Amino acid sequence: MKIRDILGNLEGVTTHVAAGEDVEITRGFVGDLLSFVMGSAPEKALWVTIQNHVNVAAVALLKEVPLVLLASGRVPSLELKDQCHKEGIALASVNMDSFEVCGRLFAMGVRN
Amino acid sequence: MNPLSRQEPYVIQREVKPLDFLAAGETASDFKETLKSLGIPPEICRKASIVTYEAEMNAVIHGGGGIIALELAGDRITIVASDEGPGIENVSLAMQEGYTTAPDSIRELGFGAGMGLPNIKKYSDELEIETELGKGTTLRAVILLDPSGEEVSDLCRTV
Numbered sequence: 001m002k003i004r005d006i007l008g009n010l011e012g013v014t015t016h017v018a019a020g021e022d023v024e025i026t027r028g029f030v031g032d033l034l035s036f037v038m039g040s041a042p043e044k045a046l047w048v049t050i051q052n053h054v055n056v057a058a059v060a061l062l063k064e065v066p067l068v069l070l071a072s073g074r075v076p077s078l079e080l081k082d083q084c085h086k087e088g089i090a091l092a093s094v095n096m097d098s099f100e101v102c103g104r105l106f107a108m109g110v111r112n
Numbered sequence: 113m114n115p116l117s118r119q120e121p122y123v124i125q126r127e128v129k130p131l132d133f134l135a136a137g138e139t140a141s142d143f144k145e146t147l148k149s150l151g152i153p154p155e156i157c158r159k160a161s162i163v164t165y166e167a168e169m170n171a172v173i174h175g176g177g178g179i180i181a182l183e184l185a186g187d188r189i190t191i192v193a194s195d196e197g198p199g200i201e202n203v204s205l206a207m208q209e210g211y212t213t214a215p216d217s218i219r220e221l222g223f224g225a226g227m228g229l230p231n232i233k234k235y236s237d238e239l240e241i242e243t244e245l246g247k248g249t250t251l252r253a254v255i256l257l258d259p260s261g262e263e264v265s266d267l268c269r270t271v
Contacts, residue, residue, distance in 0.1 A: 051222045
């Protein structure tokens, strides 16, 4: 599923950085412990987290995450937004909490 | 002989500043791009970048900054992280997943989950840690370019 379709199908989305809208995503990961994400997330998966600081971009870059979804309406720090823009990582906030976001993504066909 | 083996070692090193979360991860990203540009297989680049990232974060959070070096020679990549921080009091405990000495302020950012050294061990083929209380820590992690058939070993030594 393309990033544009994923964002279009979720409710309460605020896009902070639009990037790679035609990139296909089949996998997803959820986690707020950065080392857990580093060690366990598959590459090229979208990432659902409530962490909104700049190091999210560092981890996303290393794991080749094309889309970061900040759950529970978390607003990214300015540094995170800038870094995602610089690295071409799509960044959006979703009003739903992580559990509900993951449920919606699973229903769309995104798997771990 | 591994086709990726090199006669001349390739070495780069970067300085990591203490508590500089803005720059944290840049060394890992830099090393990953370097290895990719040298034609190292993606899976090996991935392992090296995870090891570097964790070593980098340890230097940022605990080590008072440090130096991270990447060496590519022969059949292996070696990542050496040196700091002049407080040292690790109990290496065996620090190697256990979930054990952490990070303060709450760091943990709230999603760091300090006690997975740094376990991740480094998981993604390295060899790991050696030399640490001395009050003097610092040097971590040497080896990632083999062709890990097939090699046994994973680790050697942790407290001076």
